[in-house]
Amino acid sequence: MSTLRNLFVLILVCAVFILLANMGLGSGGAVSLAEQQSLEQRIDQKLKHIVRTNTRTEEQIERLLAVVEALERSSSVERPEEGAATPHADEGAKRSRKKKKKTAITAAATATAGTAETADEAQPKKGAAADSCPGRRPYHTVLTATGSNYQQWQARIMYHHWKKQSAAGGPCTDMAAFTRLCATANGRPDGLQDEIPTLFTVELSAAVLNSHFGFGVLNRPNSVKQLMESEQLLREIRKTSDYVLILETDHVIMQPIPNWATPTTPAAFVFGYMYPQRSQDWVIKKYWPEGSYKHVQPVGPSPVLIHLDQLAKLYQKWLDFSLDLRSNSAAESVIQGWVQEMWGYSIAAASLGIQHKLIPEFQVEPGALSQPDQLADFRRGKYYIFHYTYQFEYMLDGTPCQPWNIGEWSLDKRHFNDVHPAYPLPQPPHGANEAGIFLLNAWNEAMAAIPNWPKKQPAAGSAIPVVQTLYGRRRLDWFSRHQNGFAQELSKVPLVQQVARQKYKCTSGQSLMSRSDPLELKDNGDAILGSTVGRWGTMNDPTIGTSCPVNQCLFIDMRGGAQKFNAHVEAGRLTLFSNHYTTHPSEAAKAQWSCVQV
Secondary structure (H helix, E strand, O other): OHHHHHHHHHHHHHHHHHHHHHOOOOOOOOOOHHHHHHHHHHHHHHHHHHHHHHHHHHHHHHHHHHHHHHHHHHOOOOOOOOOOOOOOOOHHHHHHHHHHHHHHHHHHHHHOHHHHHHHHHHOOOOOOOOOOOOOOOOEEEEEEEEOOHHHHHHHHHHHHHHHHHHHHOOOOOOEEEEEEEEEEHHHOOOOOOOOOOEEEEEOOOHHHHHOOOOOHHHHHHHHHHHHHHOHHHHHHHHOOOOEEEEEOOOEEEOOOOOOOOOOOOOEEOOOHHHOOOHHHHHHHHHHOOOOOHHHOOOOOOOOEEEEHHHHHHHHHHHHHHHHHHHOOOOHHHOOOHHHHHHHHHHHHHHHOOOOOEEOHHHEEOOOOOOOHHHHHHHHOOOOOEEEOOOOEEEOOOOOEOOOOOOOOEEEOHHHHOOOOOOEOOOOOOOOOOHHHHHHHHHHHHHHHHOOOOOOEOOOOOOOOOOOOOOEOHHHOHHHHHOOOOHHHHHHHOHHHHHHOOEEEEEEEOOOOOOOEEEEEEOOOOEEEEOOEEEEEEEOOOOOOOOOOOOOOEEEEEEHHHOEEEEEEEEOOEEEEEEOOOOOOHHHHOOEEEEEEEO
16 A cells, blocks of 8 residues: 555656646746746646545555455455454344344335435436546435434524535535435334435334433434445435435534545544543443553544445444443443443444544534634634534623523523424624624524424514523523522622512402412522412513513513513512513513512
């Protein structure tokens, strides 16, 4: 391999000298500025062509050497038993493996046959544009997902931006095709297959997930296993390329992504929290006895660009190691649960001798507390993928919140587990960083472009209640009780300090026979109205309007949030209105309780 590469480099250098000589650079004659600029442009074009040709030739050399190595192995007398050292996760998974391969995967392939044909009509075939795009190495984007609402809306936003950046790459883009690899119950279609090219796989059973602490991320390696073991599913991917880019639903592609992989070297992002430490070596050795933490790369299975032949070697160990790690309580002490599937991949790759090309700019994971250097690179357009795993939490004055906090303006995917976010989302407070602004606009752009997006804010003056999106999230009961919730407000917010420990006499004005109840706002965040106990705190939401202005508004939620009020504070008085997110606007403007301080 080294000799062939050195020979090719020598040929490349000679080609450059010949190119320069042919263009007259060695003549010593004087040239004008215009001639010099024209000459430089021609040299630049020629060199780019040589580099593209070099990449393509190197790939061909690697494929040739891979074939030679395979022939040498096949002629060997002793052949190691494949997968002999691979541990399996649990007995339930082992007993069902053969049955799933023969029945469930077939069912999923049958269910997606129509979808695959539709997607095939819209996506380019392998080798398309090869003649007009020398050096092009297309890949097929595979988005691993489930059919949950939470991942459906993310997948829709993600696919919008994939299409946008694929088009921006022009006819010679490496972003050749897209498939959502979606795990559902029994591989049934989830309704998005007409909008997003989709192949369905069978999700892990509730019993298997429950035995692994409900860790749904395990569906990713399980879906890839089904893809690699189903000729029908895999055929759909290979129609466009032998390379795949594996992505997640919470990705926004920011610019066209080139193919950095080769047949023997995948390309992956460098995760700062995935650098192996000596304290983790015993876990690694459980799955790779002869290995060491020093040889495990800080990578995960997404984003990763990889040749399908390499993925075929890797997927079973990736799944087995991930399943076992997630059921290994001892490993939890040194490897956090939420990254254990990533570790399953990285250990599996290292055990097979697969070393990735590390691409730090592959993606960025910013948040409200991103450092200036990262934001400067963000402005310069350094990154390719925006992974919105961290929150953008801001108070209305633009102050970013510290970790484990919820802002008065809160951009966090986790608020939308059960419903799609409603378009349009409100802009962040002045002072929010450019990454948060970009993400908000990326969501809004996609939601506006998708015709049947199910959630939209009502028009101004509508009789329909406003849909809650990014404001009012601090009133969540669990957060109110958190050390960063009410306790922090009591120490920092003048309005909370003013009314804490106050008692009021409240009169109901919404019935034929009004009644009176005492209200107490305690300094531990509890609110007691009559005999009912709830929680209270600040409610700074500009969408409420004059009935509860910013810096004069509280929330008072009773019965664990079953009954919610917005409370307008004015000189010893409280006026309680119904929660405007759930109440007809005309009713939300009517006072439910009038309270006088006693």
